[in-house]
Amino acid sequence: MRTAVIIPAFNESEALPAVLTELARTVPDHEVIVVDDGSTDKTAEVALSARVTCLRLPFNLGIGGALRLGFRHAAESGIDQAYQFDGDGQHDPSEIPGLLRSLDQADMVIGSRFLEETHQKYRVGISRRMAMALLRRLVLKVTGQAISDTSSGFRAFRRPVLELFAAEYPVEYMDSVEALLLLHRHGFRVSEVPVKMRERQGGRPSNRNLRLVYHFVRVLIVLAVGFGNRSPTGHLK
Amino acid sequence: MTSTAHLLIAILAVTAMLLIIRLVRLQALKAKYSVLWLTVGVVLAVAAAVPGILDWVADKVGVAYQPALFLLLGFGFLLLLAMHFSYELSRLETRVRSLAEDLALLRHRLDRKSTDSKQEEK
Numbered sequence: 001m002r003t004a005v006i007i008p009a010f011n012e013s014e015a016l017p018a019v020l021t022e023l024a025r026t027v028p029d030h031e032v033i034v035v036d037d038g039s040t041d042k043t044a045e046v047a048l049s050a051r052v053t054c055l056r057l058p059f060n061l062g063i064g065g066a067l068r069l070g071f072r073h074a075a076e077s078g079i080d081q082a083y084q085f086d087g088d089g090q091h092d093p094s095e096i097p098g099l100l101r102s103l104d105q106a107d108m109v110i111g112s113r114f115l116e117e118t119h120q121k122y123r124v125g126i127s128r129r130m131a132m133a134l135l136r137r138l139v140l141k142v143t144g145q146a147i148s149d150t151s152s153g154f155r156a157f158r159r160p161v162l163e164l165f166a167a168e169y170p171v172e173y174m175d176s177v178e179a180l181l182l183l184h185r186h187g188f189r190v191s192e193v194p195v196k197m198r199e200r201q202g203g204r205p206s207n208r209n210l211r212l213v214y215h216f217v218r219v220l221i222v223l224a225v226g227f228g229n230r231s232p233t234g235h236l237k
Numbered sequence: 238m239t240s241t242a243h244l245l246i247a248i249l250a251v252t253a254m255l256l257i258i259r260l261v262r263l264q265a266l267k268a269k270y271s272v273l274w275l276t277v278g279v280v281l282a283v284a285a286a287v288p289g290i291l292d293w294v295a296d297k298v299g300v301a302y303q304p305a306l307f308l309l310l311g312f313g314f315l316l317l318l319a320m321h322f323s324y325e326l327s328r329l330e331t332r333v334r335s336l337a338e339d340l341a342l343l344r345h346r347l348d349r350k351s352t353d354s355k356q357e358e359k
Contacts, residue, residue: 035341048348055341061334069338073345171334 003100004031004082006070008063012087013042019089020050026093033073034087037066043087063153064175072166075159083156091154095195099156107161107188110147111154111195131216135177138223143184147192150177154195161188173215178222246285254278277314 005023009016016034023032032052036044038060047054055069067084074082081103085091095111102109135150151174157165164186170178183190257274260266284291284307295303 053345054348055345057337057341059337061337065334065337069341072338073342076342 002080004033004074004079005085006082007034007085007087008066009034009043009087010037011039011041013046015089016046016087019087022093027096033070035066035070037061064171068169071162071169075162075166080159082162086153090197098193102191102193103156103158106191107158108190109156110152110192112149112152112192113197114148115194139180142223174219177219243285243288247282250278250282
């Protein structure tokens with residue numbers, strides 16, 4: 001069983017070394033794939049000097065685009081299961097085994113910050129919290145499944161999902177919401193496990209408010225158009 | 238409009254068409270886009286050279302004020318054009334993205350090759 005960890009990284013040279021060291025210690029048999037999303041700092045050098053796979057994009061594609069490349073590489077190199085992991089130190093490697101264990105029952109497992117069992121409260125601003133609540137309601141309405149954390153970046157995938165995502169992973173921001181719809185459309189099962197998250201170890205949060213509003217409206221439109229629409233134009237194969 | 242104004246517009250339209258043809262010959266403009274602009278040029282030139290035409294069309298479709306018809310058509314045309322460009326842009330974006338992915342994968346393959354050969358040298 002080959003397991004890969006996909007780390008989308010945009011200017012993460014500060015926090016990435018510690019993340020890679022920690023991963024090498026806790027899950028030494030997992031293949032690390034760092035996707036350098038057009039960073040202007042030493043992210044690629046950090047990854048290469050740690051002797052992990054580093055896919056260097058020529059310019060910034062955004063998180064969705066970087067992930068899609070990671071999925072594509074994983075699928076093409078015969079990986080059986082993979083999980084997405086943040087390069088800024090927010091995610092705790094000790095949660096990985098739990099996440100992977102739940103892949104027995106689902107095709108994608110989300111590490112949720114908002115399930116009740118999580119003791120530590122993850123801090124988010126009021127406007128973001130409201131936006132998230134609305135997205136949750138809409139996802140429930142469209143897919144019929146209650147997902148407590150629609151924007152978690154800590155998720156595990158079985159190979160069939162990797163193959164789907166390699167070609168069709170949504171590339172715009174708020175990709176994770178669209179990904180849920182995509183999985184629903186293809187009849188994949190999604191489940192959640194509670195995880196604790198830490199404060200980011202470096203780098204800055206990547207969104208400004210206006211942009212957030214724009215993308216929020218965009219996702220609302222995607223949700224309204226719903227499922228039943230065809231795959232995006234021009235994807236490979 | 239005076240006939241001088243009509244003449245002026247006709248000359249402008251013809252000049253624009255000549256410019257478009259020149260751009261195509263210099264391969265600075267794709268022939269497929271030139272078709273569109275040449276059509277616009279012809280319509281403008283004809284409308285300017287034969288002043289009665291616009292009046293006649295306006296009368297047929299029931300528009301009392303002829304310039305309004307002209308502006309309406311122009312506006313509709315520009316809207317369609319903008320939509321077409323959005324469509325082309327989406328398509329290009331998808332292609333550029335695929336190219337970027339391929340480039341990253343090829344770079345990776347190259348990296349691996351060079352580290353492999355370095356290890357062999359040792």
